[in-house]
Amino acid sequence: MPASSISELDFEKFREFFYRKTGIQFEPSKRYFVDKRLEERIELTGSETFRSYFTMLRFEASGEELQHLTNLMTVNETYFFREEYQFQCLVNSLLPDIVQRKKDGNPIRIWAIPSSSGEEPYSIAIYLLEYWAGINNWDIEIISSDIDTQILGQARKGRYSARSVQHLPENVLRKYFTRVADEYQICEDLREAVEFTRVNLAEPADTRPYRNFDVIFCRNLLIYFDDVSRKAAAETFYDALKPGGFICLGHSESMSRISSLYKVRKFPEAIVYQKPLEAR
Amino acid sequence: MAFIKTHSAQSISEDERKQPRNCENLEAELDNPNPTTRRWAARDLVDCPKASVALVSHLEQEEDVSVREVILTSLTTLGDEVAVAGLVNCLSSEGVALRNEAIEAMKQLPDEVAPIMRKLLADANPDVRIFAVNILESLRHPDVEAWLIEVIENDPHLNVCATAVDLLGEVGSFAAKEPLLRLKARYFEEPYIQFAADLALKIINED
Amino acid sequence: MKRILIVDDAATVRMYHRNILETAGYAVEEAVNGIEALEKSLQQSFDLFVVDINMPKLDGYGFLRELRSQDVAQAPAIMVSTEAESNDHIRAYAAGANVYMVKPVKPDQLLINVKLLIGEACL
Ligand SMILES: C[S@@+](CC[C@H](N)C(=O)[O-])C[C@H]1O[C@@H](n2cnc3c(N)ncnc32)[C@H](O)[C@@H]1O
Numbered sequence: 001m002p003a004s005s006i007s008e009l010d011f012e013k014f015r016e017f018f019y020r021k022t023g024i025q026f027e028p029s030k031r032y033f034v035d036k037r038l039e040e041r042i043e044l045t046g047s048e049t050f051r052s053y054f055t056m057l058r059f060e061a062s063g064e065e066l067q068h069l070t071n072l073m074t075v076n077e078t079y080f081f082r083e084e085y086q087f088q089c090l091v092n093s094l095l096p097d098i099v100q101r102k103k104d105g106n107p108i109r110i111w112a113i114p115s116s117s118g119e120e121p122y123s124i125a126i127y128l129l130e131y132w133a134g135i136n137n138w139d140i141e142i143i144s145s146d147i148d149t150q151i152l153g154q155a156r157k158g159r160y161s162a163r164s165v166q167h168l169p170e171n172v173l174r175k176y177f178t179r180v181a182d183e184y185q186i187c188e189d190l191r192e193a194v195e196f197t198r199v200n201l202a203e204p205a206d207t208r209p210y211r212n213f214d215v216i217f218c219r220n221l222l223i224y225f226d227d228v229s230r231k232a233a234a235e236t237f238y239d240a241l242k243p244g245g246f247i248c249l250g251h252s253e254s255m256s257r258i259s260s261l262y263k264v265r266k267f268p269e270a271i272v273y274q275k276p277l278e279a280r
Numbered sequence: 281m282a283f284i285k286t287h288s289a290q291s292i293s294e295d296e297r298k299q300p301r302n303c304e305n306l307e308a309e310l311d312n313p314n315p316t317t318r319r320w321a322a323r324d325l326v327d328c329p330k331a332s333v334a335l336v337s338h339l340e341q342e343e344d345v346s347v348r349e350v351i352l353t354s355l356t357t358l359g360d361e362v363a364v365a366g367l368v369n370c371l372s373s374e375g376v377a378l379r380n381e382a383i384e385a386m387k388q389l390p391d392e393v394a395p396i397m398r399k400l401l402a403d404a405n406p407d408v409r410i411f412a413v414n415i416l417e418s419l420r421h422p423d424v425e426a427w428l429i430e431v432i433e434n435d436p437h438l439n440v441c442a443t444a445v446d447l448l449g450e451v452g453s454f455a456a457k458e459p460l461l462r463l464k465a466r467y468f469e470e471p472y473i474q475f476a477a478d479l480a481l482k483i484i485n486e487d
Numbered sequence: 488m489k490r491i492l493i494v495d496d497a498a499t500v501r502m503y504h505r506n507i508l509e510t511a512g513y514a515v516e517e518a519v520n521g522i523e524a525l526e527k528s529l530q531q532s533f534d535l536f537v538v539d540i541n542m543p544k545l546d547g548y549g550f551l552r553e554l555r556s557q558d559v560a561q562a563p564a565i566m567v568s569t570e571a572e573s574n575d576h577i578r579a580y581a582a583g584a585n586v587y588m589v590k591p592v593k594p595d596q597l598l599i600n601v602k603l604l605i606g607e608a609c610l
Contacts, residue, residue: 141283141285143286256520256523271529380544471591
């Protein structure tokens, strides 16, 4: 397909549609990135024109093509121990705060969305094992979700490049990974420790079952959302958290520009947002 | 190790999702005593085409800010005439919080708000006019500059003019130059107007 | 150097206040709403706050209430508002403001209040 086959208007229509479905908004400057991926799918699906492809995309009941396309459009960049200060905050400040308030013996629940290829939820698990004594007394449940089914497959598998593990201390790398050719395979116990699920954060039907979390990590996703979707996401997290539950955002994302529902809490390692204790 | 998994996806998802959520039920749930139920009703009502009426009428009486926020998000997504009219009504509400929340919602709906902009800019209440100018900020409408010029030429209220000048610095072109100079002359004893108008003029001259 | 946090959603107003205060020799930080102001106050210390009332997300009242109740900072605060509504100043004081001023403020009046509150003026 020649590049010119996707017109300005087509692009606009697609942009609007994709935004409504995923909350992800492409700036006009992303035109080339979007066109290239659209063209790839148009060709692979054997569609005659952008129009016929777009019609299929919108009306296909299974949503299969939309998932394929979404997998292509997402930016999955991530690595182990990214923004490590937040994991330090988790073990040194958040969990002690949660445990101190806790009245039942139920597991402590952590939701990491988006998971991308799994480095973030696995980092959390590693951090708990290495740096949190409470792991001996409490059950912990880590659930991690992403919209991209292909990347979720990778996450479950747990095979990583040297680049992805480069920030891990040598002893941690040796303890939890085995080297396979020039890659690193995460150990079975850690794979067992994290549950991966497919969730579109912009879709209430997907997020509704996610409740009663003590901590949510949502890092480096909201930067791709526009204002309304960001606000809706913050409101979704409000219903997913227990009263007093915490939410950690990426370092370039501040709740102060998104929503007023959370309390700002300062801990030695980081600023974290908290659903008010008295909230219902 | 004390990591556990809930028994796969099932137990994550067993809940009222199975109940049919028709629009009528959802509207009734806006009055449920449990705020979580009200938030979910407000969230799910975006899929009901006529939901704006119920959402708007619930907005003013809703005491819980978390529910109000979800209602406003849904109204923003719906963005129809009823939604916009409901938001406009909030502008003259006594509650500062609700007023600010409504302004923020309206900023997300520039195209829907544009047709009633003139009316808002002529409102008898100067606060509403200031809000209207605030909303203009996000309006991508060819008339924005003309509206702002009209404000600084004619609005009798100092703070309405001051707010409009802020914005002219961003969107103003050569056409705003003379009106800005006249405004400066009219408020020659007002340092803030001098400052803001000079700033706007500087930006315009640089373009 | 004394440090002042200006909290206002209007960029020009922040610039105007910054201009006045910097010229008088103060170090100035800015925040666009109450939550951002709270974040900054948790991370840095200030000698004075100049706070707008009407702001998105968290307004001036809410900011001061949080500031005082969480015991983040007890430094004095000047509240400024475009509305000369009858009970604004009462609410401002109730929320923990020390001085209430109607916008737009005159430079010399702002400075007098700043100096008084920071304890640099002897009137
Ligand atoms: C840059 S990665 C962030 C990974 C990790 N949290 C980190 O900070 O390193 C962004 C991820 O967001 C996912 N994503 C994009 N839109 C989403 C949506 N609407 N719901 C859930 N995940 C989404 C993408 O598939 C991608 O894997």
